[in-house]
Amino acid sequence: MTAYIIRRLLQAIPVLFVVSVLVFALIQVAPNNPLAIYQNNPDISPEDLERLAEQYGLNDPLPVKYLKWLSQTLRGDWGESLTTHRPVFDEIAERLPNTLNLSIIAFVISLIVSIPIGVVSAVRQYSWFDHITTTLAFMGHSVPVFWFGLLLIIVFSVNMQNPLAGTLLFPHAAPLPLFPGGGMTTLGADAPPPLVDRLWHLVLPVTMLSVVQLPQHVRYMRAGMLDVLKMDYIRTARGKGLSERVVTYKHALKNAAIPLVTIIALEVPHLFNGAVFTETIFSWPGMGRLFFDHAQRGDYPVLMGILMLSATLIVVFNLVADIAYAFLDPRIRYD
Amino acid sequence: MAQLTPTLALHVGQKNSARYDTLLSIAWRHFRKHRPALAGVAVLALLIFSAIAVPIITNYDATKTRVVEKYQAPSLQHPMGTDGLGRDVFIRSMDGGRISLLIGLTAMLLAVVIGTSVGALAGFYGGGVDNLLMRVADIMLTLPTLFVAILLTQLLRAGVIPFLSSGFVPIVLVIGATSWMSVSRLVRAAFLSIKEQEYIQAARAAGARNWRIILRHILPNALSPIIVAATLRVGAAIITESGLSYLGFGVQPPTPTWGNMLRNAQSEMDYAAWTAIFPGLFIFLTVIAVNYIGDGLRDALDPHHVE
Numbered sequence: 281m282t283a284y285i286i287r288r289l290l291q292a293i294p295v296l297f298v299v300s301v302l303v304f305a306l307i308q309v310a311p312n313n314p315l316a317i318y319q320n321n322p323d324i325s326p327e328d329l330e331r332l333a334e335q336y337g338l339n340d341p342l343p344v345k346y347l348k349w350l351s352q353t354l355r356g357d358w359g360e361s362l363t364t365h366r367p368v369f370d371e372i373a374e375r376l377p378n379t380l381n382l383s384i385i386a387f388v389i390s391l392i393v394s395i396p397i398g399v400v401s402a403v404r405q406y407s408w409f410d411h412i413t414t415t416l417a418f419m420g421h422s423v424p425v426f427w428f429g430l431l432l433i434i435v436f437s438v439n440m441q442n443p444l445a446g447t448l449l450f451p452h453a454a455p456l457p458l459f460p461g462g463g464m465t466t467l468g469a470d471a472p473p474p475l476v477d478r479l480w481h482l483v484l485p486v487t488m489l490s491v492v493q494l495p496q497h498v499r500y501m502r503a504g505m506l507d508v509l510k511m512d513y514i515r516t517a518r519g520k521g522l523s524e525r526v527v528t529y530k531h532a533l534k535n536a537a538i539p540l541v542t543i544i545a546l547e548v549p550h551l552f553n554g555a556v557f558t559e560t561i562f563s564w565p566g567m568g569r570l571f572f573d574h575a576q577r578g579d580y581p582v583l584m585g586i587l588m589l590s591a592t593l594i595v596v597f598n599l600v601a602d603i604a605y606a607f608l609d610p611r612i613r614y615d
Numbered sequence: 616m617a618q619l620t621p622t623l624a625l626h627v628g629q630k631n632s633a634r635y636d637t638l639l640s641i642a643w644r645h646f647r648k649h650r651p652a653l654a655g656v657a658v659l660a661l662l663i664f665s666a667i668a669v670p671i672i673t674n675y676d677a678t679k680t681r682v683v684e685k686y687q688a689p690s691l692q693h694p695m696g697t698d699g700l701g702r703d704v705f706i707r708s709m710d711g712g713r714i715s716l717l718i719g720l721t722a723m724l725l726a727v728v729i730g731t732s733v734g735a736l737a738g739f740y741g742g743g744v745d746n747l748l749m750r751v752a753d754i755m756l757t758l759p760t761l762f763v764a765i766l767l768t769q770l771l772r773a774g775v776i777p778f779l780s781s782g783f784v785p786i787v788l789v790i791g792a793t794s795w796m797s798v799s800r801l802v803r804a805a806f807l808s809i810k811e812q813e814y815i816q817a818a819r820a821a822g823a824r825n826w827r828i829i830l831r832h833i834l835p836n837a838l839s840p841i842i843v844a845a846t847l848r849v850g851a852a853i854i855t856e857s858g859l860s861y862l863g864f865g866v867q868p869p870t871p872t873w874g875n876m877l878r879n880a881q882s883e884m885d886y887a888a889w890t891a892i893f894p895g896l897f898i899f900l901t902v903i904a905v906n907y908i909g910d911g912l913r914d915a916l917d918p919h920h921v922e
Contacts, residue, residue: 295750295753295754295757296757298754299754299757299758302754303758303763303766306763306766306767306770307766309770309775310766310769310770310773310775312769418903418906418907418910419899419903421906422850422854422899422902422903422906423899423902424854424857424858424895424898424899424902425858426857426858426861426877427857427877427891427895427898427899430877430880430881430884430891430895431891431892431895433881433884434884434888434891434892438884438885438888550759553759553762556761556862557858557861557862560862561881571762571765572765572862575762575765575766575769576769583766586762587758587759587762590758590759590762591757591758594756594757594759595757
């Protein structure tokens with residue numbers, strides 16, 4: 281197993297190298313000028329711009345630029361943003377907690393809700409409960425995420441009022457939306473107590489994100505359970521006279537959860553990427569927004585930092601998923 | 616599947632006297648029983664028909680602004696209201712629908728053609744070719760799709776590559792280039808198992824060349840998973856198109872698509888929620904119809920079920 285892990289990690293190095301070359305070229309060939317923000321500034325002359333471009337190495341040929349970036353990164357220095365002039369590491373470290381805050385809560389809620397639904401749906405296959413959940417899962421799978429977010433705002437933020445407005449919890453006088461349609465905290469006076477305020481702002485974005493993940497989790501859990509319930513050892517367990525409860529929740533559930541566990545491992549990297557749509561709609565200052573904003577400015581050190589971080593996480597968690605699979609299912613062996 | 620046909624046909628033939636059933640008629644018989652899929656076909660047909668017919672019949676210039684009529688709530692005259700420039704949301708949705716559907720179909724075709732070619736070559740030749748092509752797919756899967764799509768759109772729009780920078784060409788290329796990987800894995804798996812079958816050896820012994828074996832003997836037998844994947848890709852492509860357009864990286868206004876109609880919707884929600892509700896509803900309806908059709912096709916084309 282150790283040899284397998286080492287081999288996989290070694291294989292990852294060329295993959296990440298090629299990814300970095302490709303992404304670097306992709307960013308560079310697109311005609312975004314990081315200095316564009318200065319172009320309309322009358323205080324900055326064309327000579328200054330040229331000097332800045334020279335200073336940042338923007339005039340270097342592409343391979344030189346890439347090698348500079350690579351040697352810097354390999355030494356552990358992620359470089360400096362060309363537009364905010366802050367270290368890339370700080371930019372990411374500032375946004376990552378916001379993104380994780382949102383995505384982990386949504387992910388956990390999605391799992392807590394989907395596992396029991398998937399199990400019951402499989403145990404009572406073709407019952408009305410199963411029909412309703414599979415139909416809902418199908419619909420959830422087909423809904424455009426950002427539109428669902430817009431609908432949430434229309435219903436809960438535009439059309440519903442907070443009944444507690446003006447009380448201790450929500451000092452702001454009515455009319456106050458039931459849930460806010462954007463931001464992470466209340467700005468200005470009359471803010472609710474910090475914890476309440478925080479949770480209050482999380483409700484809609486978390487709902488949007490977890491509803492996106494729910495259908496897939498339910499499907500996996502249901503399919504896994506259906507597969508296992510057909511197995512001989514389940515029949516054996518029933519034949520031994522064990523109660524249906526023990527058979528379902530002790531024998532079947534543990535094995536049925538294996539596919540879900542690997543899916544969870546594969547989804548972890550995406551918790552870090554941030555949800556561009558959710559962050560855009562709810563003006564949430566996370567990783568997705570960071571990428572989106574800097575993509576339009578051609579700020580390649582920041583973009584490379586985000587992309588390589590996420591590519592590395594994807595490679596690592598692919599391996600974690602495979603290891604988890606072998607660990608949970610002794611029938612699977614890697615050599 | 617090819618080997619299953621005679622048994623199936625014989626089985627059916629006993630009931631239907633001497634009629635010899637083709638694969639198509641067997642598939643249709645199964646598909647017909649899948650009610651949601653039939654409903655999907657009906658909804659999709661209606662949407663396609665109205666997307667073509669409504670703009671022609673109403674003869675309404677969907678790009679012209681009529682500021683005096685802006686933000687009118689849904690009424691008999693404007694069944695889905697008007698937007699901030701006084702344009703009828705329903706007619707614009709039909710106009711945009713034609714473009715969104717077209718983008719969905721062409722992007723799917725591109726993804727399926729790339730995916731099938733890559734998967735077929737990798738599965739058929741194996742060895743070094745397989746290794747190289749599948750590493751490329753791995754690398755594509757290692758990148759966050761949306762991020763790459765955004766960068767790629769900027770690149771294409773800038774006109775770095777001539778002829779590919781205008782209209783809906785960039786978005787089709789971007790969706791195709793970022794979504795062929797799952798198809799290629801599927802096709803590769805099918806090719807790997809089919810190429811070991813005896814009839815392939817027979818074809819080889821009869822002197823058939825490689826490309827003939829790939830195109831005439833393996834591909835037709837790998838067609839059902841490809842058809843199902845292709846159908847589901849249409850839905851996925853429409854969702855991706857609308858998402859990218861929503862973020863401002865898709866087809867540019869004034870040409871409407873379901874995605875870019877929603878672009879300003881958030882700032883208008885307080886007083887004109889209909890501009891946010893209806894275009895999204897059309898995306899939702901289309902994608903769910905397409906996905907149910909895909910579901911029905913999966914059942915219908917599955918060779919393992921015999922009545």
